[in-house]
Amino acid sequence: MTKKYMPWDDQPPKKEEDTKRKSEIKKPKTMITPSLLKWLFYSMLGLLFLASILITVENYSKSPKEDPAAAMRRAMGITDNSVAGNDAAKTELDNAIEKISSDVPDVRIEGLSKLMEIDSNTAGPRLFIFLKDPSPMVRAATARLCGSYRVQGAHNLILPLIYEVDADVRSGAVDGLSAFGAEPGFLYLLTSPLAYPKSDVVISAIDLWNRTAVNNLEVAKQVIIPVLRSNDERILETALDAISARFTSVELTGMEPYLLDISKRLWGTPVGDKAKILVDRLRGQA
Numbered sequence: 001m002t003k004k005y006m007p008w009d010d011q012p013p014k015k016e017e018d019t020k021r022k023s024e025i026k027k028p029k030t031m032i033t034p035s036l037l038k039w040l041f042y043s044m045l046g047l048l049f050l051a052s053i054l055i056t057v058e059n060y061s062k063s064p065k066e067d068p069a070a071a072m073r074r075a076m077g078i079t080d081n082s083v084a085g086n087d088a089a090k091t092e093l094d095n096a097i098e099k100i101s102s103d104v105p106d107v108r109i110e111g112l113s114k115l116m117e118i119d120s121n122t123a124g125p126r127l128f129i130f131l132k133d134p135s136p137m138v139r140a141a142t143a144r145l146c147g148s149y150r151v152q153g154a155h156n157l158i159l160p161l162i163y164e165v166d167a168d169v170r171s172g173a174v175d176g177l178s179a180f181g182a183e184p185g186f187l188y189l190l191t192s193p194l195a196y197p198k199s200d201v202v203i204s205a206i207d208l209w210n211r212t213a214v215n216n217l218e219v220a221k222q223v224i225i226p227v228l229r230s231n232d233e234r235i236l237e238t239a240l241d242a243i244s245a246r247f248t249s250v251e252l253t254g255m256e257p258y259l260l261d262i263s264k265r266l267w268g269t270p271v272g273d274k275a276k277i278l279v280d281r282l283r284g285q286a
Contacts, residue, residue, distance in 0.1 A: 072097050072115065072126050093118055105135035112138075116145050124151035131157050136164070140172025147176030155180050162201055174204050202227060203238045210242040217251055228258040233271050236262060240274040252282040 073094070096118065099111025112130060115123040130142040131154075143161055146154035154176070161173035206227070209220060227239050240262075243255070252259075259275045259282070266272030 072100065072123065100130075105133075105137045108133070108135070108138050109141040112142060112145060116149050120149040120151070124149055125153065127151060128154065128157055131161065136166040136169045139164075140166075140168045143169075143172040143176035144179075145176075147179030150180065162204060170200070170204055174208050178208055199232045199235050202230070202232075202235050206235075206238045206242050210245060217247060220246070221251070221254060225255060225258060228255070228262060233266065233269070236266070237271050237274065240271065240278065244274065244278060249281050249284065252278060256282055 092114070096111045096114035099107050100115070102108050102111070108130070112123075112127060116127070124146070127142055127146055130138055131146070133139050133142065139161060143158045145151075146158060158173050158176045161169050162177075164170055164173075206224070224239055224243065227235060230236055230239075243252070247255075256279060259279045262275035263272050263279060266275070
């Protein structure tokens with residue numbers, strides 16, 4: 001006889017089938033997960049950032065740009081009214097300013113040279129932008145102009161041109177630095193770690209010192225002596241030529257060990273012979 005269960009009795013045991021069926025009932029998946037929320041958040045941030053960049057670029061493109069000629073004209077006090085209605089007879093100054101915006105490098109150089117001739121104090125600082133001109137010819141000419149007119153602040157801007165591939169730019173930089181005086185460029189170039197892998201840079205630096213009238217030989221000795229350890233014969237030959245031209249026998253004191261080393265290492269070569277001549281001079285034998 002089957003027992004009837006009343007509400008106050010304990011619940012009847014669950015049937016195995018019911019338990020299995022209920023366990024198979026899956027809870028509905030939630031569509032919005034924490035990872036989805038995180039992804040949406042960062043996506044919104046990215047879109048906002050992109051929008052801000054686009055707005056900035058658009059505003060910049062719409063803003064009026066002042067070309068070098070306009071900046072130079074403003075710096076020199078030339079207004080539109082000063083040449084209005086007089087296009088056929090522009091002032092010499094305004095003509096020079098117009099030339100610096102030319103697409104022809106030679107014309108730009110002509111304009112820069114004329115501006116410096118007219119008023120180097122005002123035009124000088126505005127030349128710095130042309131040290132980064134696309135044309136190597138203009139960069140070289142600008143370095144020379146900055147040096148010739150001793151434009152304040154130009155020295156450190158000319159120095160990087162020494163490392164350029166174009167030979168004319170390097171030459172222009174050396175000429176510009178020479179006008180400022182040897183020590184700054186000479187010391188910077190020879191003591192810079194970037195200089196040693198580039199023999200032409202070291203040679204330019206020694207040549208810079210050798211071509212100027214500055215005679216701080218004690219400083220030069222301190223800088224040239226480490227260069228004498230180089231294995232590059234071109235560097236050594238340039239250094240030995242400079243030492244031979246600038247140092248007396250007495251001033252060679254301190255260099256003997258390095259000169260002897262070169263003469264032994266490069267015995268029978270032009271460089272070794274030059275080192276031997278300096279050793280003999282130092283010892284009073286030549």
